[in-house]
Amino acid sequence: MRKNVTFTVGLNYSDKLIDTGVNLISTKLEWDEELLNKYNISGPRYTSYPTALEFSDDYELDSYITCLNSVSRDKSLSLYIHIPFCSNICYYCACNKVITKDASKSIRYVDNLIKEIKLISRQLNAKTLRQIHWGGGTPTFLSIEQIDRIMQAIRESFDIPDEPGTEISIEIDPRALALEDIRLLSEMGFNRMSMGVQDFDLKVQQSINRVQSFEMTRDMIVEARKYGFQSINLDLIYGLPHQTKATFESTLNKVMEISPDRISVFNYAHLPHRFKPQRKIRNEDLPAATEKLAIFEYIINNLQAQGYLYIGMDHFAKPDDELAIAQKNNRLHRNFQGYTTHEEYELIGVGVSSIGSLNNQYHQNVRDLPAYYEALENNQLPSWRGVAMSQDDEIRKAVIFELICHFELSKKSIEEQFQINFDQYFTNELTLLAPFVEDKLVVIDDTSIAITSRGRLLIRNICMMFDAYLNELHMKQNFSKVI
Ligand code: SF4
Incomplete structure (x- = not known):
């Protein structure tokens, strides 16, 4: 049955989504569910291009070292630190993690991470770190003393x-951190935090094996605010088992009581x-496509x-949050942590499986702990794979x-940046976009490509038209549905 869903999306005028800044006028628009189903195929989230699937094992450690050596001294750096351990498994999880309740497992890891x-810093002339992000896994699986040792x-x-x-940010699991440790984290310099909630x-929670009370989450955030943490983010997921629009309304009401600065809302990708x-998640417990759409609409x-x-x-952010300001000022960028405000920083990843991006190369560390330990205990960087981007990749x-x-x-800005004629370079891609134009998802003229308000929900599909690596098998096997 055909159903029209009404979304309210910030717009300046009804056609093009030109100004995504803080002075948006909210406009209601009709969304056609049939159209959504037509385009709701699997696709990448584009936290990198090329995506990690294109990273090659042939990428040599020497290339990575040369790349580190070539970062100029005046460049600012961003450091991503991956802590792979979690004490409980969340059934929806698709991360690279190690499940253990044995805290001593982290001792060897911390030694090798340090x-x-x-080793990395010895290869770099640039020394200024303006952004540090701890992710996982669960960074707070480590003791406060271990976190302090690494920060030192x-x-x-x-x-x-x-x-x-x-910015020094950390992903917190309130089930794995004492309230009083927030003060200690702040004394170490942490000033941003993100917390997984998913659903209250x-x-x-029981069906995803992640029981975390509202009170525990709220108290942690009240404490963080007391110690000056900014841009506090909560992660939510829609499409989880037993979720309905009604249950999610109640979750969102609780989230509003906490009033985080940012909210990230992810689509659960069921790829068993x-x-x-x-x-462990039964197909029959997952919300039907129409219910999932209703939840997303409500959010x-x-x-x-x-x-x-x-x-x-x-992502959603309060108008005075850095992310909202970055979007308003055209400074929003994307990397492996999602949206970010600083593209100009060279990103270095440390820890098992972490990914970095510097000097137009992507690099990833080995994915398993034995290989990680073996490399470092032999005084080698634990490099696994990567890709040096071609000019076509960069464009x-x-x-x-x-x-x-x-x-x-x-189009002009891309033409000036890369000395190409946009329409000639992307003749095939512009042809592939024709159905999107016909369905009023995209507006293309001589100077620009603009996504309409209803096209916004299908931005991944639109980007896929410019992806030189995609083929049908890739999409079916490796990616989640776009909505
Ligand atoms: S805490 Fe995060 S990384 Fe660990 S199992 Fe849960 S979702 Fe996965």
Whole structure:
């Protein structure tokens, strides 16, 4: 049955999504579910281009070292630290993690992580770190003493300016951190935090094996605010087992009580053939496509009604948050952590499986702990794979990231950046976009490509038209549905 769904999306006028800034006028539009189903295929989330699937094992450690050596001294750096351990498995999880309740498992890891930080810093002329992000896994699986040891090692190897713009963020699991440790984290320099919630409904939580009370989450955030943490983010997931629009309304009401600065809303990608923990989730418990769409509709409309701005494809932020300001000023970028405010920083990843991006190369560390330990205990960087981007990769990355961050692209700016004629270079891609134009998802003229308000929900599909690596098998096997 055909059903029209009404989304409220911030728009300046009804056709093109030109200004995504803070002074948006909310406009209601009709969304055609049939259209959504037509385009709701599997596709990448584009946290990189080329995506990690294209990273090659042939990429040599020497290339990575040369790349590190070539970062100029005046460049600012961003450091991603991956802590793979979790004490409980969440059934929806698709991350690279190690499930253990044995805290001593982290001792060898921390020693090797510190070694990796020191080895990396010796290869770099650039020493200024303006952004540090701890992710996982569960960074707070480590003891406060271990986190402190790593932060001290970073400070010994790099300069971290004591300036308001310096971001030191950590993903917190409130089930794995004492309230009083927030103060200690703040004393170490942490000033941003993100927390996984997913859903506050107990039945949903039980079905994903992640029971975390509202009170525990709220108290952690109250404490974080007391110690000056900014840009506090909560992660939510829609499409989880037993979720309905009604249960999610109640979850969102609780989220509003906490009033985080940012909310990330992810679509649950059920890929049990790829991710073993997901086999614990029964197909029949998952919400039907129409219910899932209704939840998503509710999230978009409700969060905007509460004053949040819709950022990129899956983030919401208060108008005074850095992410909202970055979007308004055309400075929103994308990397492996999602949307970010600093593209100009060279990104270095440390820890098992972490990915970095510097000097137009992507690099990834080995994925398993034995290989990680073996490399570092032999004083080698634990390099696994990577890719040096071609000129074509760079052009396509610029186009895809411009669209996924700003929903509009100036052909002239791409032409000037890469000395190409846009329409000639992308003749095939513009032909592939014709059905999107016909369905009023995209507007293309001589100077620009603009995504319409209803096209925004399908931005991944639109970006896929510029992806030179995609084929049908790739899409079926490796990616989640776009909505
Ligand atoms: S979702 Fe996060 S906390 Fe849960 S198992 Fe995965 S990495 Fe660990």
